[in-house]
Amino acid sequence: MLPTPADPQGASHTPVLLAECLEGLAVYPGGRYIDGTLGGGGHTEAILQRSAPDGKVLGLDADPAAIRRVEERLRAEIAQGRLLLAHTAFERMAAVAEQHAFAPVDGILLDLGLSSFQLETPERGFAFTHDGPLDMRFDPTRGESAADLLNRRDADEIADLIYRYGEERMSRRIARAIVENRPIVTTGQLAALVERAVGGRKGQRIHPATRTFQALRIAVNDELGQLERVLAQALDLLLPGGRLAVISFHSLEDRIVKVWMREEGKDYVPDPTSIYGGQEREPRLTVLTKRPLVASDEESARNPRSRSAKLRIAEKK
Numbered sequence: 645m646l647p648t649p650a651d652p653q654g655a656s657h658t659p660v661l662l663a664e665c666l667e668g669l670a671v672y673p674g675g676r677y678i679d680g681t682l683g684g685g686g687h688t689e690a691i692l693q694r695s696a697p698d699g700k701v702l703g704l705d706a707d708p709a710a711i712r713r714v715e716e717r718l719r720a721e722i723a724q725g726r727l728l729l730a731h732t733a734f735e736r737m738a739a740v741a742e743q744h745a746f747a748p749v750d751g752i753l754l755d756l757g758l759s760s761f762q763l764e765t766p767e768r769g770f771a772f773t774h775d776g777p778l779d780m781r782f783d784p785t786r787g788e789s790a791a792d793l794l795n796r797r798d799a800d801e802i803a804d805l806i807y808r809y810g811e812e813r814m815s816r817r818i819a820r821a822i823v824e825n826r827p828i829v830t831t832g833q834l835a836a837l838v839e840r841a842v843g844g845r846k847g848q849r850i851h852p853a854t855r856t857f858q859a860l861r862i863a864v865n866d867e868l869g870q871l872e873r874v875l876a877q878a879l880d881l882l883l884p885g886g887r888l889a890v891i892s893f894h895s896l897e898d899r900i901v902k903v904w905m906r907e908e909g910k911d912y913v914p915d916p917t918s919i920y921g922g923q924e925r926e927p928r929l930t931v932l933t934k935r936p937l938v939a940s941d942e943e944s945a946r947n948p949r950s951r952s953a954k955l956r957i958a959e960k961k
């Protein structure tokens with residue numbers, strides 16, 4: 645990435661669907677926001693600008709390197725007391741907001757998945773395009789790496805997770821090849837092994853290991869569990885009229901967000917044990933995006949990462 649004046653080291657991550665997020669979160673001067681996925685701080689920086697002079701952001705990230713980078717880059721906003729940072733998984737959002745006396749809030753953003761820094765740093769082990777240790781943890785200070793997972797689980801467990809989280813039809817064959825070639829240590833080793841197991845590339849659009857790598861990353865970071873656990877907390881943390889914006893990058897996480905928003909937006913819950921068939925209730929939110937927002941052609945051309953992004957927005961009642 646070319647250095648820009650605001651980013652002398654060229655260390656920025658281009659925020660996806662930025663205008664749509666600011667609009668969707670209805671960011672206003674003096675508002676209070678939580679960014680659950682700080683990353684390179686691109687969205688946070690824009691929220692701080694739009695909420696100036698006294699708006700505030702609490703930024704969370706499981707990755708200590710992301711926190712350190714934003715600490716450097718947005719030093720002035722931290723010194724002004726407008727930006728607070730916390731190294732934590734976002735499933736602890738409610739507890740962390742309470743610790744910082746930072747609730748209720750006007751808006752919460754989740755821009756799921758991994759950042760370009762993580763993808764482009766070989767030592768983090770996310771990419772099959774750069775050889776490195778097979779790690780894949782957002783937080784390398786805790787938990788089991790992708791290599792540990794593959795070297796410890798049995799073939800059925802590995803096949804199930806590749807099938808479930810990667811939607812990979814050849815999961816059994818891949819799992820068998822993994823178990824036969826253990827220990828698996830590097831990203832390059834795994835990518836080559838998967839490619840051999842599924843019989844090469846044969847004119848495929850994507851690398852044959854893409855789905856296996858996605859599955860492992862989701863499993864290592866318990867991405868779907870984290871998302872399920874944060875949504876309810878986020879709704880509780882919002883003021884009435886506050887907004888929740890979630891950007892997802894694959895169908896498994898988008899489905900969780902879509903179904904949850906739809907359920908919380910219902911004014912009626914079916915109950916098969918009731919003679920009335922169910923009961924009325926107050927919906928807790930209004931879904932503002934009947935269909936998810938996606939990147940324009942212009943953004944997709946400029947930032948390939950935005951091509952699979954889907955943004956859903958809800959407003960708390």
Ligand SMILES: C[S@@+](CC[C@H](N)C(=O)[O-])C[C@H]1O[C@@H](n2cnc3c(N)ncnc32)[C@H](O)[C@@H]1O
Pocket residue numbers: 657658659660680681682683684685686687688704705706707710732733734735755756757758759760782870
């Ligand atoms: C796509 S990036 C966010 C980019 C950011 N919006 C920006 O504009 O620079 C996602 C970030 O969320 C973090 N992350 C993913 N899952 C997380 C979780 N469960 N808890 C905390 N951070 C998480 C990752 O470490 C990564 O830095």
